[in-house]
Amino acid sequence: MAEQDAAAQAEGLLEQIADTALDDDYYVVRAGDYAQSREFNTPLTALVLAVFALLVMMAAVQTRNDRPATERARSTLISDVAARKELQTEREATAERLREEVDELSASANRFDPSYQNLRIEAGDLAAEGPGITVVVSPSLQRNVDGGITDDDLQILVNGLWYAGAEAVAINGERIGSLTGIHFANGAINVNFRDIAPPYTVVAIGQSDTLMQRFEDNPAGRYWASRQKDAAVQFGVTPSSDLDVPAAPKKRMTIRHAKAIKGEE
Template sequence: MATSRSDDPVEPRTPYSQESVGLLDQIAERALDDDYYLVRDGRYSRSRTVNGFGTAVVVTVFALMVTITAVQNYRDRPASEATRETLIADVRARQAQLETREAQAAALSAEVEDLQAADDTTETGQRARLLTGASEVTGPGIVISIDPGDGDVSDAELRGVVNTLWAVGAEAVALNGQRIGALTSIRSAGGTLTVNFRSVGPPYTIEAIGASDTLAERFLDSGEGRYWERRELGGTLVFGLSPADDLRLDAAPVSRTTVSVAAVEGGAP
Protein backbone atom coordinates (compact mmCIF):
# COMPACT_ATOMS: atom_id res chain seq x y z
CA MET A 1 0.00 0.00 0.00
CA ALA A 2 1.45 3.28 -0.97
CA THR A 3 2.21 5.76 1.66
CA SER A 4 1.34 9.38 1.38
CA ARG A 5 4.21 11.73 0.53
CA SER A 6 2.73 14.14 2.93
CA ASP A 7 4.15 12.03 5.72
CA ASP A 8 7.76 12.89 4.64
CA PRO A 9 9.34 15.68 6.61
CA VAL A 10 9.41 18.96 4.68
CA GLU A 11 12.60 20.94 4.86
CA PRO A 12 12.18 24.65 5.24
CA ARG A 13 12.91 26.68 2.02
CA THR A 14 15.46 29.44 2.20
CA PRO A 15 16.24 32.12 -0.38
CA TYR A 16 19.59 30.48 -1.19
CA SER A 17 20.24 26.87 -0.34
CA GLN A 18 23.71 25.47 0.27
CA GLU A 19 23.67 23.78 -3.11
CA SER A 20 23.04 27.13 -4.82
CA VAL A 21 25.85 28.80 -2.92
CA GLY A 22 28.20 25.99 -3.77
CA LEU A 23 27.32 26.22 -7.44
CA LEU A 24 27.96 30.00 -7.48
CA ASP A 25 31.33 29.55 -5.79
CA GLN A 26 32.26 26.96 -8.36
CA ILE A 27 31.32 29.27 -11.25
CA ALA A 28 33.30 32.12 -9.74
CA GLU A 29 36.35 29.97 -9.24
CA ARG A 30 36.20 28.69 -12.81
CA ALA A 31 35.25 31.92 -14.56
CA LEU A 32 38.33 31.55 -16.79
CA ASP A 33 39.15 28.51 -18.75
CA ASP A 34 41.89 26.30 -17.36
CA ASP A 35 43.96 26.91 -20.50
CA TYR A 36 44.31 30.57 -19.49
CA TYR A 37 46.32 29.64 -16.45
CA LEU A 38 48.57 27.47 -18.59
CA VAL A 39 49.52 30.22 -21.05
CA ARG A 40 49.40 33.44 -19.00
CA ASP A 41 52.97 32.94 -17.74
CA GLY A 42 54.20 32.57 -21.34
CA ARG A 43 54.35 35.10 -24.19
CA TYR A 44 51.46 37.14 -22.81
CA SER A 45 53.36 37.88 -19.65
CA ARG A 46 56.34 39.00 -21.71
CA SER A 47 54.09 41.30 -23.75
CA ARG A 48 52.77 42.83 -20.58
CA THR A 49 56.31 43.46 -19.40
CA VAL A 50 57.20 45.18 -22.69
CA ASN A 51 54.07 47.34 -22.55
CA GLY A 52 54.85 48.36 -19.01
CA PHE A 53 58.39 49.37 -20.00
CA GLY A 54 57.11 51.40 -22.99
CA THR A 55 54.60 53.21 -20.82
CA ALA A 56 57.32 54.09 -18.34
CA VAL A 57 59.50 55.50 -21.15
CA VAL A 58 56.63 57.65 -22.51
CA VAL A 59 55.82 59.02 -19.06
CA THR A 60 59.49 59.80 -18.43
CA VAL A 61 59.87 61.65 -21.76
CA PHE A 62 56.68 63.63 -21.15
CA ALA A 63 57.84 64.61 -17.66
CA LEU A 64 61.21 65.69 -19.10
CA MET A 65 59.49 67.86 -21.74
CA VAL A 66 57.30 69.52 -19.13
CA THR A 67 60.35 70.23 -16.98
CA ILE A 68 62.29 71.74 -19.90
CA THR A 69 59.32 73.96 -20.84
CA ALA A 70 58.92 75.16 -17.27
CA VAL A 71 62.62 76.00 -16.99
CA GLN A 72 62.59 77.85 -20.33
CA ASN A 73 59.54 79.91 -19.33
CA TYR A 74 61.20 80.77 -16.05
CA ARG A 75 64.33 81.96 -17.85
CA ASP A 76 62.32 83.99 -20.40
CA ARG A 77 60.19 85.73 -17.78
CA PRO A 78 62.62 88.60 -17.05
CA ALA A 79 62.97 89.39 -20.77
CA SER A 80 59.18 89.32 -21.25
CA GLU A 81 58.64 91.63 -18.30
CA ALA A 82 61.28 94.03 -19.58
CA THR A 83 59.63 94.08 -23.03
CA ARG A 84 56.23 94.73 -21.47
CA GLU A 85 57.57 97.63 -19.41
CA THR A 86 59.21 99.10 -22.51
CA LEU A 87 55.95 98.90 -24.48
CA ILE A 88 54.00 100.53 -21.66
CA ALA A 89 56.51 103.37 -21.45
CA ASP A 90 56.38 103.85 -25.23
CA VAL A 91 52.57 104.01 -25.22
CA ARG A 92 52.57 106.59 -22.44
CA ALA A 93 55.15 108.71 -24.25
CA ARG A 94 53.13 108.65 -27.46
CA GLN A 95 49.94 109.56 -25.59
CA ALA A 96 51.70 112.55 -24.06
CA GLN A 97 53.02 113.55 -27.49
CA LEU A 98 49.51 113.26 -28.99
CA GLU A 99 48.03 115.43 -26.26
CA THR A 100 50.72 118.06 -26.87
CA ARG A 101 50.06 118.11 -30.61
CA GLU A 102 46.30 118.32 -30.10
CA ALA A 103 46.82 121.34 -27.86
CA GLN A 104 49.08 122.93 -30.50
CA ALA A 105 46.50 122.26 -33.24
CA ALA A 106 43.74 123.84 -31.16
CA ALA A 107 45.90 126.91 -30.54
CA LEU A 108 46.75 127.23 -34.25
CA SER A 109 43.09 126.86 -35.25
CA ALA A 110 42.14 129.66 -32.88
CA GLU A 111 44.94 131.81 -34.31
CA VAL A 112 43.78 131.14 -37.88
CA GLU A 113 40.23 132.10 -36.99
CA ASP A 114 41.44 135.34 -35.43
CA LEU A 115 43.53 136.15 -38.51
CA GLN A 116 40.64 135.37 -40.85
CA ALA A 117 38.30 137.59 -38.87
CA ALA A 118 40.82 140.44 -38.94
CA ASP A 119 41.66 139.92 -42.61
CA ASP A 120 38.03 140.10 -43.72
CA THR A 121 38.01 143.83 -43.01
CA THR A 122 40.97 144.61 -45.28
CA GLU A 123 40.86 145.04 -49.04
CA THR A 124 43.41 142.25 -49.56
CA GLY A 125 41.38 139.84 -47.46
CA GLN A 126 38.15 140.67 -49.26
CA ARG A 127 39.76 140.17 -52.65
CA ALA A 128 41.23 136.86 -51.56
CA ARG A 129 37.79 135.65 -50.45
CA LEU A 130 36.38 136.82 -53.78
CA LEU A 131 38.92 134.95 -55.89
CA THR A 132 38.75 131.76 -53.85
CA GLY A 133 34.95 131.70 -53.94
CA ALA A 134 34.60 132.08 -50.19
CA SER A 135 32.18 135.03 -50.39
CA GLU A 136 29.02 135.85 -52.31
CA VAL A 137 29.59 138.34 -55.15
CA THR A 138 27.56 140.49 -57.52
CA GLY A 139 28.46 142.46 -60.62
CA PRO A 140 28.43 142.56 -64.40
CA GLY A 141 29.79 139.78 -66.53
CA ILE A 142 28.90 137.26 -69.22
CA VAL A 143 26.74 134.15 -69.44
CA ILE A 144 27.77 131.18 -71.61
CA SER A 145 25.21 128.53 -72.49
CA ILE A 146 25.99 125.09 -73.91
CA ASP A 147 23.20 122.72 -74.91
CA PRO A 148 24.45 119.45 -76.42
CA GLY A 149 20.94 118.19 -77.13
CA ASP A 150 21.30 114.48 -77.72
CA GLY A 151 25.07 114.85 -77.84
CA ASP A 152 27.59 114.96 -75.06
CA VAL A 153 29.90 117.43 -73.36
CA SER A 154 32.79 116.07 -71.33
CA ASP A 155 34.13 117.25 -67.99
CA ALA A 156 37.39 118.19 -69.71
CA GLU A 157 35.55 120.49 -72.13
CA LEU A 158 33.76 122.27 -69.29
CA ARG A 159 37.03 122.64 -67.41
CA GLY A 160 38.48 124.22 -70.53
CA VAL A 161 35.72 126.86 -70.56
CA VAL A 162 36.20 127.70 -66.87
CA ASN A 163 40.00 127.88 -67.11
CA THR A 164 39.79 130.14 -70.15
CA LEU A 165 37.41 132.49 -68.33
CA TRP A 166 39.92 132.79 -65.47
CA ALA A 167 42.66 133.45 -68.04
CA VAL A 168 40.75 136.27 -69.78
CA GLY A 169 40.03 138.14 -66.53
CA ALA A 170 36.99 136.65 -64.79
CA GLU A 171 36.86 137.38 -61.05
CA ALA A 172 34.21 134.80 -60.14
CA VAL A 173 32.78 131.83 -62.05
CA ALA A 174 29.83 129.47 -61.47
CA LEU A 175 28.67 126.41 -63.41
CA ASN A 176 24.96 125.61 -63.20
CA GLY A 177 24.78 127.63 -59.98
CA GLN A 178 27.82 125.93 -58.39
CA ARG A 179 30.48 128.47 -57.52
CA ILE A 180 33.98 127.51 -58.58
CA GLY A 181 36.18 127.70 -55.48
CA ALA A 182 39.87 127.22 -54.89
CA LEU A 183 39.42 123.46 -54.41
CA THR A 184 36.50 122.88 -56.77
CA SER A 185 36.76 120.02 -59.22
CA ILE A 186 34.72 119.42 -62.36
CA ARG A 187 34.75 115.73 -63.05
CA SER A 188 32.75 112.83 -64.39
CA ALA A 189 31.70 110.12 -61.93
CA GLY A 190 29.77 107.11 -63.18
CA GLY A 191 28.69 108.93 -66.32
CA THR A 192 27.46 111.99 -64.36
CA LEU A 193 29.22 115.36 -64.21
CA THR A 194 29.78 116.73 -60.72
CA VAL A 195 30.79 120.16 -59.46
CA ASN A 196 31.56 120.52 -55.76
CA PHE A 197 30.48 116.88 -55.51
CA ARG A 198 27.00 117.79 -56.77
CA SER A 199 25.57 116.44 -60.01
CA VAL A 200 24.98 118.82 -62.90
CA GLY A 201 23.46 118.12 -66.29
CA PRO A 202 22.75 119.80 -69.63
CA PRO A 203 22.06 122.41 -70.67
CA TYR A 204 25.11 123.97 -69.02
CA THR A 205 25.14 127.61 -67.94
CA ILE A 206 28.45 129.21 -67.03
CA GLU A 207 28.37 132.65 -65.39
CA ALA A 208 31.46 134.81 -65.04
CA ILE A 209 31.73 138.16 -63.27
CA GLY A 210 34.08 140.76 -64.75
CA ALA A 211 34.14 143.46 -67.38
CA SER A 212 31.47 142.24 -69.79
CA ASP A 213 32.92 143.54 -73.05
CA THR A 214 36.46 142.51 -72.23
CA LEU A 215 35.46 139.00 -71.12
CA ALA A 216 33.29 138.40 -74.20
CA GLU A 217 35.89 139.65 -76.69
CA ARG A 218 38.83 137.82 -75.16
CA PHE A 219 36.93 134.55 -74.77
CA LEU A 220 35.66 134.51 -78.37
CA ASP A 221 39.16 135.32 -79.66
CA SER A 222 40.72 132.49 -77.70
CA GLY A 223 41.22 128.99 -78.97
CA GLU A 224 38.52 127.80 -76.58
CA GLY A 225 35.98 130.25 -78.04
CA ARG A 226 36.77 129.21 -81.62
CA TYR A 227 36.45 125.53 -80.62
CA TRP A 228 32.88 126.00 -79.40
CA GLU A 229 31.94 128.08 -82.45
CA ARG A 230 33.14 125.24 -84.69
CA ARG A 231 31.09 122.72 -82.73
CA GLU A 232 28.01 124.90 -83.10
CA LEU A 233 28.59 125.29 -86.84
CA GLY A 234 28.92 121.54 -87.09
CA GLY A 235 25.44 121.16 -85.62
CA THR A 236 26.54 119.07 -82.64
CA LEU A 237 25.27 121.55 -80.02
CA VAL A 238 23.93 125.04 -79.36
CA PHE A 239 26.47 127.54 -78.03
CA GLY A 240 25.70 131.07 -76.85
CA LEU A 241 27.48 133.95 -75.13
CA SER A 242 25.74 137.08 -73.88
CA PRO A 243 26.67 139.98 -71.57
CA ALA A 244 24.90 140.51 -68.25
CA ASP A 245 24.63 143.69 -66.21
CA ASP A 246 23.92 142.20 -62.81
CA LEU A 247 24.99 138.69 -61.90
CA ARG A 248 24.83 137.21 -58.41
CA LEU A 249 27.00 134.22 -57.53
CA ASP A 250 26.69 132.39 -54.21
CA ALA A 251 29.76 131.43 -52.21
CA ALA A 252 31.31 128.02 -52.75
CA PRO A 253 30.96 125.39 -50.02
CA VAL A 254 33.39 125.91 -47.15
CA SER A 255 35.04 122.57 -47.88
CA ARG A 256 35.95 123.84 -51.37
CA THR A 257 37.58 127.09 -50.15
CA THR A 258 39.36 126.12 -46.92
CA VAL A 259 42.96 124.94 -46.91
CA SER A 260 43.70 122.73 -43.90
CA VAL A 261 47.33 121.72 -44.37
CA ALA A 262 49.21 124.04 -46.72
CA ALA A 263 50.98 127.07 -45.25
CA VAL A 264 52.63 130.11 -46.82
CA GLU A 265 56.39 129.83 -46.50
CA GLY A 266 57.84 132.74 -44.58
CA GLY A 267 54.47 133.87 -43.22
CA ALA A 268 51.94 136.31 -44.64
CA PRO A 269 53.22 138.89 -47.14
Protein backbone atom coordinates in the same frame (compact mmCIF):
# COMPACT_ATOMS: atom_id res chain seq x y z
CA MET B 1 73.23 130.96 34.10
CA ALA B 2 70.26 133.07 32.98
CA GLU B 3 67.90 130.22 33.87
CA GLN B 4 69.29 129.97 37.44
CA ASP B 5 68.95 133.75 37.95
CA ALA B 6 65.32 133.63 36.78
CA ALA B 7 64.54 130.77 39.16
CA ALA B 8 66.22 132.52 42.11
CA GLN B 9 64.34 135.75 41.46
CA ALA B 10 61.03 133.88 41.27
CA GLU B 11 61.74 132.01 44.56
CA GLY B 12 62.72 135.19 46.37
CA LEU B 13 59.60 136.98 45.17
CA LEU B 14 57.34 134.19 46.35
CA GLU B 15 59.00 134.05 49.79
CA GLN B 16 58.56 137.80 50.15
CA ILE B 17 54.86 137.53 49.29
CA ALA B 18 54.37 134.64 51.73
CA ASP B 19 56.18 136.42 54.55
CA THR B 20 54.19 139.64 54.22
CA ALA B 21 50.79 138.13 53.39
CA LEU B 22 49.44 138.93 56.94
CA ASP B 23 49.83 141.96 59.14
CA ASP B 24 52.24 141.83 62.14
CA ASP B 25 49.33 142.33 64.57
CA TYR B 26 47.94 139.01 63.38
CA TYR B 27 51.11 137.23 64.34
CA VAL B 28 51.14 138.91 67.72
CA VAL B 29 47.66 137.66 68.51
CA ARG B 30 48.37 134.16 67.21
CA ALA B 31 51.93 133.95 68.45
CA GLY B 32 51.52 130.61 70.07
CA ASP B 33 49.96 127.96 67.91
CA TYR B 34 50.42 129.89 64.65
CA ALA B 35 54.13 130.29 65.19
CA GLN B 36 54.46 126.58 65.61
CA SER B 37 52.30 125.92 62.57
CA ARG B 38 54.33 128.37 60.53
CA GLU B 39 57.56 126.80 61.65
CA PHE B 40 56.15 123.37 60.83
CA ASN B 41 55.09 124.45 57.28
CA THR B 42 58.38 126.12 56.32
CA PRO B 43 59.83 123.03 54.52
CA LEU B 44 56.55 122.53 52.61
CA THR B 45 56.49 126.16 51.60
CA ALA B 46 60.05 125.92 50.38
CA LEU B 47 59.15 122.84 48.33
CA VAL B 48 56.16 124.61 46.76
CA LEU B 49 58.31 127.61 45.96
CA ALA B 50 60.98 125.41 44.45
CA VAL B 51 58.41 123.62 42.25
CA PHE B 52 56.91 126.93 41.17
CA ALA B 53 60.34 128.34 40.40
CA LEU B 54 61.09 125.23 38.36
CA LEU B 55 57.88 125.72 36.40
CA VAL B 56 58.72 129.37 35.77
CA MET B 57 62.20 128.41 34.65
CA MET B 58 60.82 125.72 32.29
CA ALA B 59 58.34 128.20 30.83
CA ALA B 60 61.12 130.72 30.27
CA VAL B 61 63.32 128.09 28.62
CA GLN B 62 60.44 126.85 26.46
CA THR B 63 59.61 130.40 25.39
CA ARG B 64 63.22 131.04 24.46
CA ASN B 65 63.42 127.76 22.54
CA ASP B 66 60.18 128.42 20.66
CA ARG B 67 61.19 131.94 19.65
CA PRO B 68 63.40 130.98 16.64
CA ALA B 69 60.67 128.74 15.19
CA THR B 70 58.13 131.51 15.61
CA GLU B 71 60.43 134.00 13.94
CA ARG B 72 61.00 131.62 11.01
CA ALA B 73 57.27 131.06 10.60
CA ARG B 74 56.63 134.79 10.67
CA SER B 75 59.40 135.43 8.13
CA THR B 76 58.05 132.69 5.86
CA LEU B 77 54.53 134.11 6.07
CA ILE B 78 55.76 137.61 5.20
CA SER B 79 57.71 136.26 2.21
CA ASP B 80 54.66 134.29 1.02
CA VAL B 81 52.41 137.35 1.23
CA ALA B 82 54.95 139.43 -0.73
CA ALA B 83 55.29 136.74 -3.40
CA ARG B 84 51.51 136.50 -3.80
CA LYS B 85 51.20 140.26 -4.13
CA GLU B 86 53.89 140.25 -6.83
CA LEU B 87 52.15 137.41 -8.69
CA GLN B 88 48.83 139.24 -8.53
CA THR B 89 50.45 142.38 -9.93
CA GLU B 90 51.95 140.39 -12.82
CA ARG B 91 48.61 138.74 -13.60
CA GLU B 92 46.80 142.07 -13.56
CA ALA B 93 49.38 143.45 -16.02
CA THR B 94 48.94 140.39 -18.27
CA ALA B 95 45.16 140.71 -18.16
CA GLU B 96 45.39 144.37 -19.12
CA ARG B 97 47.69 143.56 -22.04
CA LEU B 98 45.33 140.84 -23.28
CA ARG B 99 42.37 143.22 -23.03
CA GLU B 100 44.22 145.72 -25.20
CA GLU B 101 45.02 142.99 -27.77
CA VAL B 102 41.38 141.89 -27.84
CA ASP B 103 40.27 145.50 -28.38
CA GLU B 104 42.76 145.88 -31.24
CA LEU B 105 41.66 142.63 -32.88
CA SER B 106 38.00 143.56 -32.50
CA ALA B 107 38.61 146.94 -34.09
CA SER B 108 40.57 145.28 -36.90
CA ALA B 109 37.81 142.74 -37.51
CA ASN B 110 35.22 145.49 -37.76
CA ARG B 111 37.24 147.42 -40.33
CA PHE B 112 36.47 146.79 -43.98
CA ASP B 113 39.62 145.75 -45.81
CA PRO B 114 39.02 145.90 -49.59
CA SER B 115 42.12 143.88 -50.48
CA TYR B 116 41.17 141.13 -48.04
CA GLN B 117 37.62 141.04 -49.37
CA ASN B 118 38.94 140.80 -52.94
CA LEU B 119 41.09 137.83 -51.99
CA ARG B 120 38.08 136.10 -50.47
CA ILE B 121 36.08 136.72 -53.64
CA GLU B 122 38.87 135.33 -55.82
CA ALA B 123 39.10 132.23 -53.65
CA GLY B 124 35.34 131.74 -53.74
CA ASP B 125 34.89 132.30 -50.01
CA LEU B 126 32.38 135.11 -50.52
CA ALA B 127 29.32 135.46 -52.72
CA ALA B 128 29.81 138.05 -55.45
CA GLU B 129 27.74 140.26 -57.72
CA GLY B 130 28.35 142.59 -60.63
CA PRO B 131 28.30 142.83 -64.42
CA GLY B 132 29.33 139.93 -66.61
CA ILE B 133 28.08 137.33 -69.03
CA THR B 134 25.97 134.17 -68.89
CA VAL B 135 26.99 131.26 -71.13
CA VAL B 136 24.50 128.44 -71.69
CA VAL B 137 25.71 125.25 -73.34
CA SER B 138 23.76 122.08 -74.16
CA PRO B 139 24.38 118.87 -76.05
CA SER B 140 23.68 118.81 -79.78
CA LEU B 141 20.18 117.97 -80.91
CA GLN B 142 21.60 115.97 -83.79
CA ARG B 143 21.96 112.27 -83.05
CA ASN B 144 24.47 111.41 -85.77
CA VAL B 145 27.29 113.53 -84.33
CA ASP B 146 29.36 113.45 -81.14
CA GLY B 147 27.50 116.35 -79.64
CA GLY B 148 27.55 115.53 -75.96
CA ILE B 149 28.99 117.87 -73.34
CA THR B 150 31.82 116.38 -71.35
CA ASP B 151 33.60 117.41 -68.17
CA ASP B 152 36.60 118.36 -70.34
CA ASP B 153 34.38 120.73 -72.31
CA LEU B 154 33.29 122.51 -69.14
CA GLN B 155 36.83 122.68 -67.80
CA ILE B 156 38.01 124.32 -71.03
CA LEU B 157 35.09 126.75 -70.89
CA VAL B 158 35.78 127.80 -67.28
CA ASN B 159 39.53 128.13 -67.83
CA GLY B 160 38.89 130.24 -70.92
CA LEU B 161 36.65 132.59 -68.94
CA TRP B 162 39.30 132.94 -66.24
CA TYR B 163 41.86 133.69 -68.91
CA ALA B 164 39.53 136.30 -70.42
CA GLY B 165 39.36 138.17 -67.10
CA ALA B 166 36.44 136.67 -65.17
CA GLU B 167 36.59 137.42 -61.45
CA ALA B 168 34.04 134.87 -60.25
CA VAL B 169 32.51 131.86 -62.03
CA ALA B 170 29.70 129.42 -61.19
CA ILE B 171 28.20 126.47 -63.07
CA ASN B 172 24.53 125.70 -62.40
CA GLY B 173 24.82 127.58 -59.11
CA GLU B 174 28.02 125.83 -58.01
CA ARG B 175 30.81 128.34 -57.36
CA ILE B 176 34.20 127.51 -58.82
CA GLY B 177 36.75 127.87 -56.02
CA SER B 178 40.43 127.05 -55.67
CA LEU B 179 39.60 123.46 -54.63
CA THR B 180 36.65 122.89 -56.95
CA GLY B 181 36.78 119.90 -59.24
CA ILE B 182 34.83 119.41 -62.50
CA HIS B 183 34.76 115.74 -63.44
CA PHE B 184 32.55 112.92 -64.68
CA ALA B 185 31.42 110.31 -62.15
CA ASN B 186 28.49 107.92 -61.80
CA GLY B 187 27.07 108.81 -65.18
CA ALA B 188 27.00 112.58 -64.64
CA ILE B 189 29.22 115.65 -64.49
CA ASN B 190 29.65 116.90 -60.95
CA VAL B 191 30.98 120.16 -59.55
CA ASN B 192 31.98 120.43 -55.90
CA PHE B 193 30.97 116.74 -55.72
CA ARG B 194 27.39 117.61 -56.72
CA ASP B 195 25.83 116.28 -59.91
CA ILE B 196 24.72 118.82 -62.50
CA ALA B 197 22.68 118.29 -65.65
CA PRO B 198 22.25 120.15 -68.95
CA PRO B 199 21.63 122.80 -69.89
CA TYR B 200 24.83 123.99 -68.24
CA THR B 201 24.59 127.64 -67.23
CA VAL B 202 27.92 129.30 -66.63
CA VAL B 203 27.86 132.74 -64.96
CA ALA B 204 31.05 134.79 -65.19
CA ILE B 205 31.38 138.15 -63.42
CA GLY B 206 33.74 140.62 -65.04
CA GLN B 207 33.90 143.44 -67.54
CA SER B 208 31.03 142.33 -69.75
CA ASP B 209 31.89 144.40 -72.83
CA THR B 210 35.35 142.80 -73.16
CA LEU B 211 34.93 139.45 -71.39
CA MET B 212 33.29 137.67 -74.32
CA GLN B 213 35.66 139.20 -76.87
CA ARG B 214 38.70 138.02 -74.93
CA PHE B 215 37.14 134.58 -74.57
CA GLU B 216 36.60 134.29 -78.33
CA ASP B 217 40.20 135.30 -78.97
CA ASN B 218 41.84 132.77 -76.67
CA PRO B 219 42.29 128.99 -77.27
CA ALA B 220 39.20 128.09 -75.23
CA GLY B 221 37.03 130.30 -77.40
CA ARG B 222 38.39 128.74 -80.58
CA TYR B 223 37.81 125.25 -79.14
CA TRP B 224 34.15 125.99 -78.48
CA ALA B 225 33.73 127.56 -81.90
CA SER B 226 35.01 124.29 -83.35
CA ARG B 227 32.60 122.29 -81.17
CA GLN B 228 29.70 124.36 -82.43
CA LYS B 229 30.75 123.87 -86.06
CA ASP B 230 31.68 120.19 -85.95
CA ALA B 231 29.25 118.75 -83.36
CA ALA B 232 26.46 121.31 -83.41
CA VAL B 233 26.57 121.77 -79.64
CA GLN B 234 24.43 124.64 -78.43
CA PHE B 235 26.35 127.66 -77.17
CA GLY B 236 24.77 131.02 -76.25
CA VAL B 237 26.11 134.14 -74.55
CA THR B 238 24.11 136.88 -72.83
CA PRO B 239 25.74 140.00 -71.34
CA SER B 240 24.30 141.48 -68.14
CA SER B 241 24.92 144.39 -65.81
CA ASP B 242 23.67 142.58 -62.72
CA LEU B 243 24.71 138.99 -62.05
CA ASP B 244 25.47 137.13 -58.85
CA VAL B 245 27.23 133.93 -57.85
CA PRO B 246 27.14 132.14 -54.46
CA ALA B 247 30.10 131.35 -52.25
CA ALA B 248 31.80 128.00 -52.64
CA PRO B 249 30.83 125.30 -50.12
CA LYS B 250 32.84 125.54 -46.91
CA LYS B 251 34.06 121.97 -47.33
CA ARG B 252 35.71 123.02 -50.60
CA MET B 253 37.49 125.93 -48.91
CA THR B 254 39.25 123.98 -46.15
CA ILE B 255 43.00 123.54 -46.59
CA ARG B 256 44.18 120.24 -45.09
CA HIS B 257 47.64 119.64 -46.54
CA ALA B 258 49.02 122.77 -48.21
CA LYS B 259 51.14 125.13 -46.10
CA ALA B 260 52.44 128.58 -46.95
CA ILE B 261 56.17 128.83 -47.63
CA LYS B 262 57.85 131.02 -45.02
CA GLY B 263 59.10 134.31 -46.39
CA GLU B 264 56.78 134.21 -49.40
CA GLU B 265 54.07 136.78 -49.90
